[in-house]
Amino acid sequence: MQIIKTIDELKAFKENNKSKTIGFVPTMGALHSGHLSLIDNAVSNNDIAIVSIFVNPTQFGENEDFDIYPRTHQKDIELCKSTGASAVFMPEIDVLYPNGLDNEVILTPPVDMANVFEGTIRENHFGGVLRVVLKLFNLISPTNAYFGRKDAQQLLIIKKMVNDLFLDINIIPCDIVRDKNNLALSSRNIYLDSASYEMALKIPNAINKAISLVSANILESKIIENTAMACLNGLEVDYCNVVDFNLKKIREIKKGDSLLLIAARVGKVRLLDNCWF
């Protein structure tokens, strides 16, 4: 597995792998089984798989955890090797932002999709995500790029960018990976002590209740949201809403174009979960 740090090295790597299909998994490192399932998918369905590890400064707000975001590069490299990835692209900030952070053309995602849900508490977050993902797409030219359904809003906004800008890349959504008690995997789960872990399990319970309602053809958003909210009793819920794939709240689930989004805090730990119908 090749470790690539510069754009010239990346170009040379691509030159040596011309006409192969490329599966790409963008990450910020601190890899867990959720990321590894994306990489497995990329390895299994493409000639070569490239993983990027880059903690992107432009998607962090001023009071967010950019400086202390976990950087476990050596462990991440070993994990990528074990999955059969062909290369890891780990650029420094000035490789991806050679003109500085404040002096370049930037993309603005549609307000209706970016300033709601996660966007209400993370101003400009999705603009920063699109900036780096577009740069990575342009540098890597993947055939297929893999994103987790867990970050549903991110995934839908990236799909919109690919569609709006006519990018010739398939965005492959990958299912949420859960632990043995059904809690969605997240790097934040390590902050849960055993009491808060038990509390956190209310979130997948809420998701499961919603899934059973929809399976029973109960599609009214209010019923689904209220039932899920009742399961979340005791947690501080930021949102629990049924939306369509444009992230607009809807009155009724339409199969193939709806999801339930949940963000809730267990003590200080903020957790996201969702299900796609």
Ligand code: PAF
């Ligand atoms: O989901 C992430 O880890 C990041 O938002 C991404 C897509 C790698 C962009 O920095």
